[in-house]
Amino acid sequence: MFGAGGGTSSYQEIEETDVILLWGSNARDTHPIFFHHLLVGVHAGARLFVIDPRRTSSAQWADAWLGLDVGSDIALASTMAREIIHSGLHNRAFIERATEGFRDYAASVEPFTLEEGERLTGVPAEAIREAAHAFARADRAMICWTLGITEHHNAVDNVLALINLGLLTGHVGRYGSGLNPLRGQNNVQGGGDMGAIPNKLPGFQDIERDVEARAHFEAAWGVPLDPHRGWHLTQMFEGMERGELRTLYVIGENPAASEADVRRARRLLGGLDFLVVQDIFMTQTAEMADIVFPSSASWCESEGTVTNSERRVQRVRRALDPPSDARDDMWILTELARRLGHDWGAPTAEEVWDELRSLSPMHRGMSYRRLEELGGLQWPCPDEQHPGSLFLHGRLWLEPREGPPAPFSVVEHRPPFEALDAEFPIRLTTGRRLESYNTGVQSGRFRSPLHKGGAICLSPEDAERLLLEDAEIVRVSSRRGTVEAPVRIDPGLRSGLAFMTFHFPGEVDTNVLTIDATDPRSGTAEFKAAAIRIEKIVRRASDGSAKVGEPAPALGR
Template structure:
């Protein structure tokens, strides 16, 4: 008899509830569940993105046994858990003794493992290894939002909830294509429009999101700060802001005023290419709406000047009093199902779980007592994006990579590979073989989403319980159990009977999660933190009474001078490359690349979106294969002619393993959040004369790749 299991989608951060239909231990289908954010709707990946669980081997194979090699030149051998854990523990111990605890780096995982596993990983790093060297892929994504909003508002998360979007009267969307990245959020935006809201979209491309907007601001790549400053300028110059609100609830107005003073719309037009009258129109539309919401994505955060822009955007909401009530606020909409959760649970180099700073002595003391260690390190850990440089400097010797694939996801893949090769120990813990695992010494196979339970955090701070639907195949273990075994082997006994036991430990250490239990989550479906007590209903929107979580309780107004991107196009590399995403694929594609329908809709080598005028100049036809090169690498991709992109810029989605755009991207970082400038580097696009040979090359490369991923 088939039965249904209610769980949470493993893809974007919308946090959609899904029913999986299961029969004889196998999944038959997915249907929408009655979730708070999705209200019985799902998107493409939600409906058709679960068959990777059947180990379809379309791109890469599931890991089913611990794998080990004593020499990097050897092939991996299947070994027992005892041998794999023993090897890793011994090596970690030796590296720690020889170079100190700071020579070891670890990641959290923003994906399937869940909050409990992230809590255990950071506990392992802090209490067992003895450093704060833990970070995760939020660093390459919304790290700038977390840093920016923490500074201006005191909290790095979405201020309001996804369901509230549909009742706002203006949605100001900046560098965010919800239609591709969060269709379930796009649905709310469309509903808002139906209810009379104005939609403004800032994007250099005429995206699906821009297409449904009332006003599209086609911004020149890499000029966000100039536009945000001009917006602020108009709000002040035309007295569209709320002086009483600013007086009462904010600080920094005078400095703000000075910085934005010279950013007239006319001046901004010279930088951004957006007509001055459209900047004015948009600012008026936003300021005159009785309620307005700003949403942004990677088009804001993945620049060398990203934190400043985030601060600038939150300043627009502060100036117009769009906080402290429903249907307003700021929304950095998180891209991975549990990237909010990995941040929430201390997979950050400066935060314990519950956003309790490692710099705080009392906090360190509390965690040390709870974890039974004498003390915990005070010094903040390394950032994920600094790993290649730290390896070069001889500071990092070991890397424990948990549910991430940096060779595919991080900028300048060649530099990442070089760093991994130079390390003395690389541990990979994953559900699939991946590009990073090719550089590992030992691989721990873990259970996947669908095979274990836990709690995820949706993008809008909503905790939800996800459930086990099927039994895992092979000799795999839940992530928290693997980490516990390693901790125990390192002399710190760690043993939990189930994930709920971990949750119970962590909620008692985190005042903002204390009122959330498995039982309450099952009763209520979702609880948004802060939820400080068992009788607390959770917090749909932050900053009630316009009291911000900053030290002064006030919101900080902030503007910075515009700084252009690092690598400008030149005669050798005349195009700007901006990395974007594909609706049917997700992150490094290990999951969606193994899903049949999603693979049929889009497959290797992936597209490079380019304006027909540019294609014509290059003598390239639509759908032809082309070489794309930068100062860092060269890849093959298929030209997609589209008037929806601006001339002079090309766009590649970052999921492809052959057309891997991160072979090209630059590791130029925002100085505060250390987030890379994925959205801007210089590339060349070259015509290939022998198309048949190029097609053959793609097929050969794909086959070779699959073989390396144990698919043959």
């Protein structure tokens, strides 16, 4: 956000805020311990608005749940913004002092009257108005989001739309107010911090624009660096499609199960000249590999750090000896380098970290000793006297402001790539459950009574209309493929909306259905919006053969 990719606030702040917009996130299930902090805030009196197409377990805690239609987030945000502006509730002083581009932004949201917002999102105008006013009038307010915002073909615009709301009301850069993407993986923040982004060096230093930073790295590493950005995941698959990318080295990912339109992904992975997979398990992707490097589990069989959603760098430690064949990731990498003719020695995790600190100013104050003593530190932490940063962008409130103004962004409402029609009349959205995790590589291996397997979740209304019973196997089709799945009746769904997870690819290969319409900037696919149809499978008693029934009638929205 405005330069550094990280949530602006700390967990403790949500305990002391006044209004929370939880947008496109079912944190109750996907970030359970963060939700503890959120509920401390709620019990202390904070008002909670949950914006989600599904009435999730998180939404059930809300003072108001705004069940917008899938992919209408920008329309909702723009409607709220217009309502805030027209009610005179925008923070004029903050806008003037700390932002730029307000005039264009205000003009861009002008068409989004409450009525128009209701038409585009499905959410009653009164509820939109209530949320807008509550958010704008709050002394402190937070917006938190996850993949419901970012797994869309216009992911970046969605995020910008939320940032706009924060700038409009001045709910950023102060204790208890902020903009917080909740990270989905234990080190997705750390990965970005370390430069695993096409155009960034560690510490969010721009490889193309920040010549000085690049020079530091070149000096430290003794090699010239390619001054051009690399590819993100989607671009890599596009490269494979074009035949430009022929060799892939995958570390701790399972794209053969997790990619949208997974059949295409498998085809492309299968067409590579050479695929190397480094993982702790023989995943679907590893099965396809030419070479597999069995690795130790980074979080309990080796030393290092990870960074969480509040930018806190914390130590991971070795508690177990890895299985005999498995090697530490760092060992594999240095060994690989050695065999490629580069002697990187055998550095300890701390030595690698200290090198990072010497090159990334925002990490400089985080010695291992301090990380141990303080239970982690939040970046930026520029020196060893610095206590770490509870929240970001306090500079915007300084008089005079430090640094550049924060820009409003004009964004456009663009509905999901795939519209519903008579052939595929049901909106499929995907997500995650409490007890499972992504493709189930790790979470599929414990005996939880909560594991219920893959299924297609339908509203009671749709199940009734389609004459389907709970647990009945149905055929689910999108333009990309067909899977069979048991029906689960989910009272949290509205008519016309279906939900699936991709936790059990061996049982229900959900990503056969999803669409790889991708945001060109972030590279994330639109997992949240596909068009499907559901067909009853009529079993003949005599020979047991199955017959697909008539396509389901159009449900409309």
